[in-house]
Amino acid sequence: MESTIGVSPAMGAVTTRTVVRGACPHDCPDTCALLTTVENGVAVKVQGNPEHRPTDGVLCTKVSRYAERTHHAERVLQPMRRVGPKGAGRFEPVSWGAALDDIAGRLRAIAARNPEAILPYSYAGTMGLIQGDGMAARFFHRLGASLLDRTICSSAGTEGLNQTLGGKVGMKVEFFRESRLIIIWGSNSIGSNLHFWRIAQEAKRNGAKLVCIDPRRTETAEKCHEHVQLLPGTDAALALALMHELVVNDWLDHDYLARYTLGWEALRERALRWTPERAAAVCGIPAEQIRGLARDYGTTQPAAIRLNYGMQRVRGGGNAVRAVASLPALTGAWRHRAGGMLLSSSGMFPVNSAALQRPDLLAGRTPRTINMVTIGNDLLRDASPAFGPRVEALVVYNSNPVAVAPESSKVVAGFAREDLFTVVLEHFKTDTADYADYLLPATTQLEHWDVHLAYGHTDVLLNRPAIAPLGQAKPNTQVFRELARRMGFDEPCFADDDETMCRTAYEGRVEFGELLSRGFASLRIPDAPFAEGGFPTPSGRCEFFSERLARQGLDGLPDHLPNYEVPGSSAAYPLAMISPPARNFLNSTFVNLQSLRDSEGEPLVEIHAADAQARGIADGAVVRVFNDRGSYLCKARVSARARPGVVNGLGVWWRKFGLEGTNVNQLTSQQLTDMGRGPVFYDCLVDVRLA
Ligand SMILES: Nc1nc2c(c(=O)[nH]1)N[C@H]1C(S)=C(S)[C@@H](COP(=O)(O)OP(=O)(O)OC[C@H]3O[C@@H](n4cnc5c(=O)[nH]c(N)nc54)[C@H](O)[C@@H]3O)O[C@H]1N2
Ligand SMILES: Nc1nc2c(c(=O)[nH]1)N[C@H]1C(S)=C(S)[C@@H](COP(=O)(O)OP(=O)(O)OC[C@H]3O[C@@H](n4cnc5c(=O)[nH]c(N)nc54)[C@H](O)[C@@H]3O)O[C@H]1N2
Ligand code: SF4
Numbered sequence: 001m002e003s004t005i006g007v008s009p010a011m012g013a014v015t016t017r018t019v020v021r022g023a024c025p026h027d028c029p030d031t032c033a034l035l036t037t038v039e040n041g042v043a044v045k046v047q048g049n050p051e052h053r054p055t056d057g058v059l060c061t062k063v064s065r066y067a068e069r070t071h072h073a074e075r076v077l078q079p080m081r082r083v084g085p086k087g088a089g090r091f092e093p094v095s096w097g098a099a100l101d102d103i104a105g106r107l108r109a110i111a112a113r114n115p116e117a118i119l120p121y122s123y124a125g126t127m128g129l130i131q132g133d134g135m136a137a138r139f140f141h142r143l144g145a146s147l148l149d150r151t152i153c154s155s156a157g158t159e160g161l162n163q164t165l166g167g168k169v170g171m172k173v174e175f176f177r178e179s180r181l182i183i184i185w186g187s188n189s190i191g192s193n194l195h196f197w198r199i200a201q202e203a204k205r206n207g208a209k210l211v212c213i214d215p216r217r218t219e220t221a222e223k224c225h226e227h228v229q230l231l232p233g234t235d236a237a238l239a240l241a242l243m244h245e246l247v248v249n250d251w252l253d254h255d256y257l258a259r260y261t262l263g264w265e266a267l268r269e270r271a272l273r274w275t276p277e278r279a280a281a282v283c284g285i286p287a288e289q290i291r292g293l294a295r296d297y298g299t300t301q302p303a304a305i306r307l308n309y310g311m312q313r314v315r316g317g318g319n320a321v322r323a324v325a326s327l328p329a330l331t332g333a334w335r336h337r338a339g340g341m342l343l344s345s346s347g348m349f350p351v352n353s354a355a356l357q358r359p360d361l362l363a364g365r366t367p368r369t370i371n372m373v374t375i376g377n378d379l380l381r382d383a384s385p386a387f388g389p390r391v392e393a394l395v396v397y398n399s400n401p402v403a404v405a406p407e408s409s410k411v412v413a414g415f416a417r418e419d420l421f422t423v424v425l426e427h428f429k430t431d432t433a434d435y436a437d438y439l440l441p442a443t444t445q446l447e448h449w450d451v452h453l454a455y456g457h458t459d460v461l462l463n464r465p466a467i468a469p470l471g472q473a474k475p476n477t478q479v480f481r482e483l484a485r486r487m488g489f490d491e492p493c494f495a496d497d498d499e500t501m502c503r504t505a506y507e508g509r510v511e512f513g514e515l516l517s518r519g520f521a522s523l524r525i526p527d528a529p530f531a532e533g534g535f536p537t538p539s540g541r542c543e544f545f546s547e548r549l550a551r552q553g554l555d556g557l558p559d560h561l562p563n564y565e566v567p568g569s570s571a572a573y574p575l576a577m578i579s580p581p582a583r584n585f586l587n588s589t590f591v592n593l594q595s596l597r598d599s600e601g602e603p604l605v606e607i608h609a610a611d612a613q614a615r616g617i618a619d620g621a622v623v624r625v626f627n628d629r630g631s632y633l634c635k636a637r638v639s640a641r642a643r644p645g646v647v648n649g650l651g652v653w654w655r656k657f658g659l660e661g662t663n664v665n666q667l668t669s670q671q672l673t674d675m676g677r678g679p680v681f682y683d684c685l686v687d688v689r690l691a
């Protein structure tokens with residue numbers, strides 16, 4: 001807390017007003033610095049910190065409502081025990097003591113047979129390093145529970161970057177303002193990376209050209225100079241054809257290629273097989289557009305690519321990221337601080353993960369790993385030598401799997417198992433909370449300590465609690481501390497308080513005093529980190545060819561891998577469906593805020609006029625979207641945002657707000673990406689008919 005202003009009683013009921021520095025907890029590249037105004041213990045306003053350059057005093061609409069979310073009438077504020085059938089969301093209040101005693105007892109009994117029958121399930125409901133997987137990781141490591149492969153968002157792209165650049169590294173976001181050409185690739189920046197968009201706008205005003213590569217005509221695509229509206233899952237083909245053109249026109253930086261890359265000859269040969277005509281047929285766009293884009297990219301310096309995860313949620317997602325991440329090395333774009341590419345900057349943060357998460361508490365045990373993407377299948381699996389024990393207990397925090405995981409019918413069937421013991425730590429009665437045996441009230445970002453990294457800039461942020469926990473809510477850390485004590489885990493690390501853990505996160509690497517006083521601290525990173533190579537790969541070069549992949553028996557070079565469900569390949573399901581995030585929600589968070597729900601409207605599928613007409617579908621009609629995995633009833637929006645052959649099922653709505661109690665994940669599949677074992681949400685064929 002910093003400024004406490006005594007306000008005279010004459011002015012009204014406000015007697016104290018404080019402004020507290022914090023950090024936005026959400027899974028968003030921007031990681032904004034927050035200023036929360038608190039009056040008499042109530043958070044009344046959350047604003048962007050003007051001193052923090054990336055935030056620049058501006059928040060997105062969603063998080064401007066964070067005080068409303070925190071003080072929401074439907075917050076879960078006391079521990080609850082299920083009384084109705086699973087999924088009904090009927091609970092009775094119970095004391096913390098009774099809830100934690102019973103949970104610890106149940107977990108102890110299961111662990112006595114086999115701790116791997118217990119599974120944590122969490123993702124980035126908060127990106128905080130402490131309330132995320134700090135104390136929770138210590139707890140589950142000490143317990144010897146199954147490990148969770150946290151793949152649901154970015155792991156294909158992560159692996160693609162690892163193989164090519166050596167990690168989640170890239171341009172410093174602030175230098176995009178000096179770029180002459182910006183390619184926004186697989187990203188709806190206005191909706192999901194607002195602060196980058198503001199920088200791109202500055203570049204545009206300075207004369208830069210903006211190009212957007214996206215199957216959907218998003219708000220962002222509309223405002224760029226050019227929109228390349230390719231079919232989903234065809235980005236690698238496009239990138240290879242761009243390379244083709246760079247080669248045949250000799251728009252190459254031969255010196256950069258010779259000094260700082262690996263495998264150029266082999267990549268060159270592969271690229272020469274990808275004529276613009278061949279790629280155009282795969283991508284569903286004109287060959288001339290590919291030639292034009294290649295000319296722009298090959299002849300403009302500095303040129304920058306802002307890639308986002310939207311393009312890697314398909315079978316070939318890892319390869320596609322490898323192909324795109326190779327491009328800047330062909331033209332030597334990395335030589336300029338305003339050139340190169342950025343998908344994620346999170347690999348540049350020197351987090352003391354081992355000290356926070358304490359994998360040493362496994363003490364030599366190597367529990368099995370369960371992929372969060374296939375939770376639907378895995379909850380339904382019996383014990384077997386290959387799989388291990390049946391999952392008997394699930395502890396969910398920072399995630400809403402019933403809404404966000406693919407192939408919901410399986411996920412729901414798994415959560416509905418009578419013999420599954422489910423504990424959910426939450427702010428609200430989400431779709432997942434409805435299946436809990438115990439629903440435990442968690443604090444929000446305004447009520448707890450945390451420390452953050454970012455994936456869209458390079459500042460560390462500290463979050464101080466602005467208000468006391470509401471009702472009986474407890475930070476995730478505190479719940480795991482108290483469970484640890486009941487389980488008899490007496491290692492000193494289970495007594496660390498949250499502030500101590502915040503110090504541990506960057507101990508010896510980032511000045512904690514600076515975090516305490518300013519709320520943020522910038523990492524010291526060179527302006528053009530790869531101007532002279534120095535990539536964090538084994539060779540130190542940009543690895544077009546990856547020995548590591550080749551050794552695994554995989555293709556050492558990036559290639560186009562067609563989708564599992566190739567658009568146009570199925571007579572039964574002629575439409576490809578993507579389901580990108582909604583602007584007014586953050587994945588499935590904020591769906592229960594009336595004001596944001598009103599802005600978003602209702603669950604809908606965008607369909608092109610030609611596809612709608614062929615099916616007799618008028619704008620606003622109720623339609624059934626379906627495939628072999630399931631069906632989803634929603635409204636149709638006949639819209640130029642959809643290209644022919646592709647429908648857009650927006651947002652991750654809570655199932656309970658759907659016309660039939662389902663959402664778009666009723667249709668998505670549990671297949672995995674080529675690398676990183678990630679989900680393929682946007683690799684999905686469907687048909688649509690009038691309901
Ligand atoms: N408002 C808002 N902001 C968010 C989120 C949110 O839900 N709402 N989600 C957050 C999360 S979890 C993440 S991971 C980040 C990043 O989130 P992303 O999922 O990358 O989100 P978007 O920036 O919307 O980018 C997705 C874009 O990719 C497009 N797309 C789909 N398939 C393809 C394809 O095959 N190729 C190409 N080129 N494009 C494709 C979609 O149409 C969409 O416009 O954003 C975060 N920010
Ligand atoms: N069809 C389709 N499905 C998708 C996507 C898509 O584009 N299309 N996007 C995917 C992506 S990129 C992602 S990242 C995943 C995201 O999936 P999730 O990580 O599950 O994200 P959310 O839906 O935001 O749910 C997070 C939950 O955590 C809770 N929470 C927040 N802070 C705290 C806290 O401090 N303590 C506790 N206990 N709880 C907290 C919130 O209330 C919220 O209910 O969804 C994926 N699912
Ligand atoms: S969701 Fe993103 S843009 Fe919105 S406040 Fe948080 S970090 Fe900033």
Ligand SMILES: [Mo]
Nearest residue numbers: 027152153154
């Ligand atoms: Mo994500």
